[in-house]
Amino acid sequence: MTELVIAGSGFAGTWAAIAAARARTLAAADSTLAITVVSPTPNLHIRPRFYETALDEMAPDVGGLFRDIDVTHVAGTVAAIDVAARTVDCVGADGRRTQRAWDRFVLATGSVLFKPDIPGLDAHAFDIDQLAHARRLDTHLRSLASRPASAARDTVVIAGGGFTGIEAACDMPARLRAILGAAADIRVVLVEQAPAIGPDLAPARARKSSRRCTPAVSRS
Numbered sequence: 064m065t066e067l068v069i070a071g072s073g074f075a076g077t078w079a080a081i082a083a084a085r086a087r088t089l090a091a092a093d094s095t096l097a098i099t100v101v102s103p104t105p106n107l108h109i110r111p112r113f114y115e116t117a118l119d120e121m122a123p124d125v126g127g128l129f130r131d132i133d134v135t136h137v138a139g140t141v142a143a144i145d146v147a148a149r150t151v152d153c154v155g156a157d158g159r160r161t162q163r164a165w166d167r168f169v170l171a172t173g174s175v176l177f178k179p180d181i182p183g184l185d186a187h188a189f190d191i192d193q194l195a196h197a198r199r200l201d202t203h204l205r206s207l208a209s210r211p212a213s214a215a216r217d218t219v220v221i222a223g224g225g226f227t228g229i230e231a232a233c234d235m236p237a238r239l240r241a242i243l244g245a246a247a248d249i250r251v252v253l254v255e256q257a258p259a260i261g262p263d264l265a266p267a268r269a270r271k272s273s274r275r276c277t278p279a280v281s282r283s
């Protein structure tokens with residue numbers, strides 16, 4: 064039996080499991096391949112859409128998919144990797160530590176937001192890096208409806224004019240008007256250190272984003 068262990072059930076981990084299962088089916092000779100995915104829950108978080116409001120749809124359960132393609136899901140996190148011994152230590156939600164052996168190991172545990180050391184950032188800013196953070200922002204936006212209208216209430220400042228900042232900024236006017244009413248005087252300010260927004264986009268796309276965003280975003 065060949066053991067493949069994959070840490071993470073995001074896009075990378077889930078796709079690795081699907082690809083391995085497909086290869087196992089195609090190469091019937093290696094039908095002894097056992098595929099295991101370790102992640103806290105068998106959910107695939109659709110992080111690129113965490114700026115949207117329909118957050119309940121952004122973490123589909125892929126447990127059924129794993130069962131259908133004969134992939135075992137283990138609920139837990141990988142806490143240690145021993146490359147020489149070819150083992151991982153997994154910690155379950157109950158804190159229990161178990162060890163799993165592997166012949167092949169895929170590390171697909173994702174990325175985390177870089178938060179620069181800016182005074183006030185931790186206390187006052189929101190982010191949409193993880194589902195729980197996106198829910199926190201959503202709860203805050205909804206709570207604005209109970210506050211009296213003011214320029215401060217109706218103004219959003221978004222730091223970072225890359226993909227995520229642009230998408231979040233473009234979504235914000237409609238999202239806030241759904242909460243605060245069609246007449247709300249929404250102002251979205253996108254702050255970017257580069258001379259133009261979308262510095263990492265291809266030049267033509269960046270120009271298009273600037274054209275689309277400037278009138279709609281700076282005062283919408």
Ligand SMILES: Cc1cc2nc3c(=O)[nH]c(=O)nc-3n(C[C@H](O)[C@H](O)[C@H](O)COP(=O)(O)OP(=O)(O)OC[C@H]3O[C@@H](n4cnc5c(N)ncnc54)[C@H](O)[C@@H]3O)c2cc1C
Pocket residue numbers: 070071072073074075076101102103104106108109110111112113114139140141142171172173174191192193226227
């Ligand atoms: C707001 C936002 C917008 C984005 N927009 C885009 C975009 O437009 N286009 C684009 O290409 N990309 C975009 N990205 C990036 C994209 O979402 C990520 O590149 C992608 O989700 C990464 O997939 P992943 O499988 O590597 O990691 P993730 O999706 O983060 O999955 C990581 C998995 O690992 C699990 N895990 C974490 N630690 C452990 C551990 N110790 N043990 C076991 N499991 C663990 C997690 O629970 C999860 O299942 C965006 C990201 C964000 C946050």
